[in-house]
Structure formats: C-alpha cells, structure tokens
Amino acid sequence: MTSGAAQAVKRLLPHRSDYSELPRSWRRDVLAGATVGVVALPLALAFGISSGVGAAAGLITAVVAGLVAAVFGGSNVQVSGPTGAMAVVLAPIVIQYGLGSIALVTVLAGVIVVAAGATGLGRAVTFIPWPVIEGFTLGIAIIIFLQQIPAALGHGAVAGRSPLLAAWEVMRHTDWAVAGTTLAVAALAAALMIGLPRIHRGIPESLTAVLAATLLVVFAHLPVARIGELPSNLPTPVLPDADLGALKALFGAALAIAALAAIESLLSARVAATMSSTGPYDPNRELVGQGMASVASGLFGGMPATGAIARTAVNVRSGGVTRVSAIVHSLLLLCVVYFATGPVSAIPLCALSAVLMVTSFRMISRTTVARIVRSTRSDALTFALTAIVTVCFDLIEAVEIGIVVAAVFTLRSVARRSSVTRESLPGPTLPGDERIALLRLDGAMFFGVAERISNAITDADRPEVSVVIIRMSSLGMLDATGANTLAQIAQELESRGITVIIKGVQAEHLELLTNVGVIDSLRHENHLIDSLDVAIAHARSHVVAAPAR
Template identity: 45%
Template sequence: MSAATAARIATVRLGGLLPQRADWAAVRRSPRRDLVAGLTVAVVALPLALAFGVTSGLGAQAGLVTAVIAGAVAAIFGGSNLQVSGPTGAMTVVLVPVIAKFGASGVLMVGVMAGIVLIGLALARLGRYVRYLPTPVIEGFTAGIAVVIALQQIPAALGVTGAHGEKVWAVAADAAVRFAADPHPAPIAVALGVAAVMLLGARWRPGLPFSLIAVAAATGLAQLAPLSLARIGALPVGLPTPSLDFLNLHAVGALVPSALAVAALAALESLLSATVADAMSVNEQHDPDRELFGQGLANLVTPVFGGIPATAAIARTAVNVRAGAGSKLAALTHAIALAVIVLVAAPLVGRIPLAALAGVLLATTVRMVEASALLALARSSRGDALVLALTFTVTVAMDLVTAVAVGMGVAVVLALRAVARTARLQQVPLEAGDHSAEEHQLLTEHIVAYRLDGPLFFGAAHHFLLELTEVADVRVIILRMSRVSTIDATGAHVLGAAITRLQRRGITVLLSGIAPDHEQVLSTLGVAEQLRRDGQVFPDTPTAIKYARTHLMHTLPRQHDPAGASRSPRTTPPLDASPRTHGEQPCEYS
C-alpha cells in the first residue's frame, strides 16, 4: 500500500469518527430532561472527582479538571449518547506507581501517550474486539481494583501521613501500624460514617445523592467541632492555564508500558460502560470506534490543563441513564456544572476532610463488587474459577497490567485445551459394496478407515499422532479429512510425520475429503506430496475405498483351496480387535 493510499484511507476513517450533525438530533427530543440528568450526575460526580484526584497523587484540583475537560471532550466526540467520563478508581490504580516513579509530569505524559494510542486504535477500527476479553478476567481485575482502591484509602481513613511501602497493601499495613501506635478516632469515624450513609441511603432512597449529603455533613461537622482532620486545602479558582511544560521526549521509552496499560484500561472500561448503558436504555447503540476516538481526544487534551488520564465511568453513566438522559447534552451539562463549581465554590471544596473522601471511595469499592456474579463464575467451571482467582490475586499483589496478562494467558491456555479435547480419531466401518461376504471380510482385515473430527492444530496434533501410529498392522489406512475443522502448520507437519511412520511399516495411506483451504496448507508445507504423485489423495471416501480394494486384490499373495475359491492368509486380527478404536460409528461418506 502506498503512502498516498494509506493517507486517503486514514482521512476517510477520521471523517467517519468526527461528530456528525445527526448525532445531535437527539438533543431536540427532550432537552429539559437531559439538563436535569446532567445536573444530577454532576452532584454525584463531584465527591468522586475530588476523591480520585487525591488518590491519584495529583490532588483534588486534578480530579475536578479531569471531570470537566475529559467529560466535555468525550461527550462531544464519543460514540455513546449516554456515556459520562472522568477520573475513575481503576485508573488511579495504574497511576499511583507512575507518580511515585516519575512524578506529576510522568502522569501527564502517560495521559497524552495513552490518548495517541486510543486514537490509533479507533483509526484501526479495533474497538469491536475489546468485547472478546473473557468475563472471568474482567470480573477478577474489577474485584481486585476494588480491593486496591480500598487499601489506598486506609491512610486517609486512619488519619495517618507518611506511610511507606512498595505496594499498596504494604502502605496500608504501615499505616495501620502507625495508627495503632498513636490512634486518632476522628478520621476513621468520619470515613466509616460517610461510607455507611452512602450504602444505607442507597438502599433506602437510590435516587438521592447521599455521597454529596454525607460529605457536606462531614465538612460541616469538621467546621463546628474541634476535630483533628486533614483537609483538601486551598484550591485555585478556575481551571489551570493550558501548558505543555510537562512534555519530556526523553522519558517516552520508560513510560510506554504505563501508557499502554492506561490506554488498554480506558478502552476496556469505556466500551464496557457503553455496553451497560445500551442495555439499560431503549434503542441505543454506541459506536465502539468513535467511543475510543472520543476517549483518546479526552486523554490528549486533559493533561494540557493538568488533569489525570480519564475513562468512562460505569457508576456515573448508570446515574445518567436512570435520571432520564437521552442525548450527549446530559454528559456535557455535567461537565459544565462541575466547571461552575470550580469557579464559584472552590474555597468551600477546599474545606472537605480527606477522611470524608476516603469514606466515599470505601463505599464505592463495595458497590463495585457483585458477590453474586463472582460466586456464579467461581461455580461455573474450574477454569473460570482459576482465571478469576489468579486475575484478582495478581491485581492486588502486583499490578493491573500483569494481572490482565496472566488472566488472559491462563484463559487462552484453558480455551486451547478445551478445543483440543474436541479433536477425535474414530475408526469407521467399510460398506460391503459388490463383494461377497467372504471377500468383504477378507478385505476389511487389511483395510481400516479413520475419520478425523475437530481441529488438527498444535494443541491436539501430537495426541493425534500417538493414536494414529499405534493402529494394528493392516495393509491400507484411509484417513477421512472432511470433518477436520481447522489445520495449522503444526497439525500439517504432525500429519506428515504420521504418514511417514505408517509407510515405513509397509502400510499404504490414502487421504479423502480434504477441504480446499486445508489443501492449501498441506500443499504449501509439502505434506503428502508423494501421496498426490502416486494418486492416493481422493475427493471423497467411496473413491478411496474402491482404490484400496483394487490395490489390495492386486498386492495380497493368493492361495487356492480345493474348491477353487481364492483365499489369502490371515495376517492381522479382526477389525474389532484393534487396540486403539473408539467404538464403531455409522458410515457417513464424504
């Protein structure tokens, strides 16, 4: 493909990813309902944005900036009418190690790099393939992320500063030791109180924003009572000035793994959230490639204003749908409302206790985990339970990227094992044809037909070789290939090796019913070339049987009994005495 052709294709695809006039037709249906939904989501999103900003390490302002900028850009350019984007707990899990190693500028660089990757995925039209991630992997790292987020809140909930550790669980353990040495009950009481109000209130009145109510109550209590509580601190009024001072091309190589992890997480969480939103609504269908494009632009722009990498948020999107949103106007209203809060109420936001935000996230982690779904997966099969447990454990003990890689690797191995088990080698009987019963019995003592069912690939090929080369001593073997579902290079080579071993034992091998695409693989790798030259590859099984009988009648030594009947000496046991049969099947020729 020439550079000019590639440029034209990219231009056409980019045009298809940009907003269209028809996208905003839904706004005219019920703008008032969308405005109300957007304001509702903003109330829910405010404490979450502050909490995730603090947890990320860049501060509460970074969380607000992300909710405003990423929320607006993703709403305009994304592929879902209902999606709400901003900072999320899963993203902070990836970002905490980055800020510890590379500082704030490293986080901003990772955001830009992840945005470029997401835009590339959208141009390559890879959005549809994210849905193939196995459910046990998704549920495993979701539960693991919930535990990690909860562990991240332990220092703030206990009112401890300066806790150390290489992993989040180590930091939480150090915070617990420091708290035991010098306990302060106020922070933990505030954190647990906020979490309890959110969880109990959601069961009582799901429509009310209990997170904001609980945080406001905790802030008022901290102002009136002489409690020793750490606060968010002063926040600048307004959005930060755009800046590219964080760019450092020398750090790109070291940041690539983190950027890929952020891009993968943003793609996965956004597309899963959009799928959930479609299921909760009527006649809504998101465009996965446009959604990736919108998330890519959001992550490309947000770091310029000092925001952290963002993705769509399932919790906020669900609130948006339940509030009656029907167009992109709702998500855009949510971003505008948060921008107004930044401009007007920044001094009030700065007085919020950190322990209250820790309580918000503790309650959020409880909501993230669906115990019934985890139990159902654990009981469904041993393979799913293993993938679920491994992904969860590695997420908590190591990191998210390693967890997804381990989970996917184990899932692929188990899937290949399951597919390999469907491959079978079955002996099938021969039809009598025009021969007499005595002659047919004689011929079946020297001819055996095997049918290959299922895939002949690297996962099953060697088992097939073992079975085939252990057949009884016969003169002719017919391999019926019409039911082979797939064959790869390993399978082809193993088939060739089996044919060679049989021929060395003096057995004639015939092939029948090879599919055209399998024929191409075998021919390209030079498998069974001698059989083709000798005319021992046939389009169907009856033709192969006819050739086998003719060949056998001409090659067997003949001796005559007194009555003049032709007989051949028995050289093999009867067909049903073969040591490697799997039960006779009805003879279906193809």
C-alpha cells in the same frame, strides 16, 4: 483506496447522527447529565486525591476529559473521567517520577490510545475472557479500599509500599484514640451512603454523605484534614516539556496507562451498550475519543481519563439517550470550578475516603463471583489468580497473566476433546475391508495435540492395513503444526506401502494443507476426496488391485 481511507477516518469523527434523538430526548438528557454530575463530583475529587495528583486535577479531568470524550467517543451514553483503576495505576508513577511527570505521561498515553483506535485495535478487548475481567475488577476494588485506609484513619499516603502493606503498616502504628474523630466522620459518611438509598433511590447518596460530613466538621470544628484550596478557574493549557530523555523514561508508564485506559473504556462502553437501547458503540472511535480526552486533560493539568462504568450506569438509569447528558455532566462540574471551590475545599478527606470505600464494595457483584466460582475450576482459578496478581503486583501484568492462563486452560480443554477414532466401514462388509482403516479426526489438529494424534495413527499395530482413509470433515481447527504433522503422517504411511486417502477437507483448511505440503505427500492427487462413499470405493479398488501382505 483513498476513498476507503476517507470513510475509515470519517467513522472516527463526530457526525450529526450522534444527536439524532436529541429533539425527543433533550429533557431526559439534561436531567440525566445533572444527576451524573452530582454523583461524579465527590468521585472526581476522591480519585484525584487517591492517585496522588490532587483533588483539583481530578476535578479538571472530569470537566475537560468528560467533555472531549462525550463529543469524540464511540458511545452515546458513556461518561468519562478519573476512575479508581486509573488512580491505582497512577499512584506509584507519581511516587517514582514525581508530580511534574503527570502532564507528559497523560498526553503520551492519550496519543498511544488514539493511535490504537486509528489502527483498528478497538475490538481486541473482545479477546479478554470474562473471568479475567471480573478478577481484574475485584482486584481493583480491593486496592481502592486498601488505599483509603490511611485517609480514614487520619494518615497521609504511605510512599513506596503496595496498598496492602501500606494499609497494614498504618493500622499497626495508628493511635486509635487520636484517629477516633477521623474514623467517626468516615463512618458517618459511609453509613449515609449505605442507608440513604434504602430510604429513597433518588437521593444522591455520595454527595449527601459528603455534605453532611463537611457540615459536621465545619460547625463542630473537628480537627480533621480537608481538601484545601482549589483553583477557581480552569488553568491555561500548556504543552508539557517533552525532551527525549523524559519520553524514554516515561514511555513504559504511559504504555501501561494507555493499556488500562483502552481496556477499561471499552469494557465500560460494552456494558453500557447492553444496558442502553441507544444502539451499539464503535470501539475504535471510542479509543480515539478517550485518547483525545486524555491529551486534553494533560494539557490542562489533569490526569488520564477512562470511561467510568459507575457514572455511565447512573447516566443510563437516569434516562440519558444522547451525548448531551455526558456534556451536561461536564458543564455542571465546570460551574463548580468557577462558583463553588470555596465550599468544596472544606470537604474532609476522610469523607471522600468513605465514599471510595463504599464504591469499592459496590464494584463487586456477589452474584457474578458466585457464578464464576461455580462454573469450572479453570475459570475459578483464572478469576482468583487475576485478582491476586492485581492486588499484590501489577494491574496490566494481571490482565496479561490472566489471558495467558485462560488460554492455556482453553487449549487444554480443546486438546482433551481432540481425538482420532477408527470407524467401521458403512454398509455391508466386503472381502478386503479388513485392510482398510477409516480414521475420523475430531476436535482440533493443532500444536497441542498433533504429536498425540500422529502417534495414534502411525504407531497402531495394524499389519493387515494397506489403505488408510483420514476423515477431516469433523475437524474444527487446524494450524500449521497440525497440517505439517498430517504431511509427516502421510509420508510415513506411504513409505510403509500404505495408501493414504484424505476425505472431507473443509474449504478453510485446503489452502493451508496445500501450502504445508500435505497434498504433495499423497500418492496421487485423486486421493483428496470429498465424498465418503467415493473414498471407500477408491480404497476398495486399491485393496483388490494389491495382493494381501
């Protein structure tokens, strides 16, 4: 037991095999890390501002959390830091509880994620249906775009409103003559982000767009809002105040952040594993690493971190093989903190809003949306409902509702494929065979269909039947409700003088049938038979022995 626990703990910790490819890949890793760092800089600043905690917190998160997650996480190519989804969740928390609560809620959420990984909950993300994941992603993309409309028009964030209502309110009350300058700078940045990749794929379009917009604003002395002063070093780590009252007040918010961090990180790592040839990821170790990253980020004054699919994809496409690429990305951003905060502070906010607007469009795959819409009506409805709830209500509730709706549709589909069919006895017909009913159960015998199948077996008008053979070899799923219903069916038929024989019980169903009392409901233990021929022969012996009714 102790040895097994030690092995489990060891799997969650860094080991030498994480860097086994480094002697052959270090050049590619360094280059990929530098590329990701260039891409991550404007995104880290933008997501920090969008969440309400500030550009400095976004940059600190990319440095600290990115480094910790790279070392302790479960993926060799995952790049972590502030993300759009986390910014969406964090913004109302900042409004409700204040900026001073972020350190505590970040650390608390990190501890919850670590606990989830340590207890083996990492594989739970595999139970989230594809339409729910894509609907959630679409909703996040829409929210990110809506959140940037005020900044693109030169307004501050609208407190206490949903992103949809806030964007509508800002657009209704905007003086377009005044907002023209800010909007033009944002449009320039967006145009460069869209156009530069068409010229050359190697150009870092987001950084180039932000740099061009900044130079225009500085040299033309345009009156637009800028990032402002940034710290020129990392702050000293400080434990947040954690009195019992604050913990109680923030636990719900921390739980929502932890759920989002776990879901987004594991989804990103899973996608990265399909893109990269560096091997599979360890979901439980990934959660431990991401939780530790958020704890470290909170101690340094950052925000919660997750795996970032956009930056991870850049890392893979740039040739990243080991964790060194993500480490280099964080070190490059650390150099920005110590040596380049002056130029960075001059970046116009509207340019960062343009970066996020374009990023939000790139999060949406038209091919994926078309595939879901063309798949089934239930999957299309699940996709649309998840996206709508994400935009209009709450992100975590959207995932929960999406999973429930998908489960209901799945159970309905399984129920439709579940039936009971009367079959003819194989071989030549013998006298008395008309008194034997051979019934085949197909699909699933579970709570959703148990009553219907029971009625089909027991309510049929078969006055001549004296023996019923229930074939279970084609039954794929059986739950406690289904097993209990089978027991009731056997009891009712036996009480009417009808012998029940059960044929072909699968090994995984036998214990459940025994525990629920199905076997005890039979007239004799020999009435549980594996072979159809033996079951029919036994049924015929009952027919011959019993006089016709």
